[in-house]
Amino acid sequence: MIPIDAIVALGCAVFAIGLIGVLVRKNVMVVLMSLELLLNGVNILLIGFGLHLQSAVGQIFVLFVIMMAVAEAAVGFALILAYCRHRETYHLDEINDLKG
């Protein structure tokens, strides 16, 4: 039996690393990849608590989170491709068309 403390520590660590990536990196692609790390950290936590409480709900929620990650990745890439086609930049600091 794997201790729940280790699972929670792993999930929180992956989430924190993903958050650092989202905040620090400037390349749009790498920021989207770090968002996947955030979702994966939450997935680890859900699976761990589902195992700990012997409930199927954790795994079901993980299925929905993965489905949502697919939707987010597809729409995010479509937006990036459409934007970068006429601006030719992938640097988040230069994407400021809407700046007031």
Place this chain on the structure above:
Amino acid sequence: MIPQLVFGFFAALTVLCSLLMILQRDPMHCVLYLAFTVLAIAGVFFTLQADFVGAIQLLVYAGGIVVLYLFVVIIINLSQLQAERRKFFPTLFLVAVPLLGLAELGYLLFARGFRHAPEGPAAVTLPRLAAELLTTYLIPFEVSSILLLAVLIGAIIIARREVGRDPH
């Protein structure tokens, strides 16, 4: 003893690869480390007795999303890739905020400790998962299929070139 060792191996691999992923300069290397991370997390799921979710993680994440990232990195023109520069103190602040949040969360969680797991038949079997998914959670399940259809159509419409203005 063996499950703990396997879990420790996959956990160390997950943390190491995700750290390397956010430290790479080249987005292609980032994608490769993301693939490693996702595969290691699938290993974590297998050691946590979540076979079905581990298989879905392998199929959908490693086989779908990571390959999508790979193709987009290939498609977009990265030749004018410029080095990411940020001043020292903003970087320190942006790294310190998640780490402090993690420290606070860890303190709040581990100071109290967790309830002991109830004894009994441990693993959530696939029939139980399927029964729960298709009875209690049937409406979210169907709504998610509608969401995926909308995403499919929306992504095609957003990403296509303007017809007529751009001949190729």
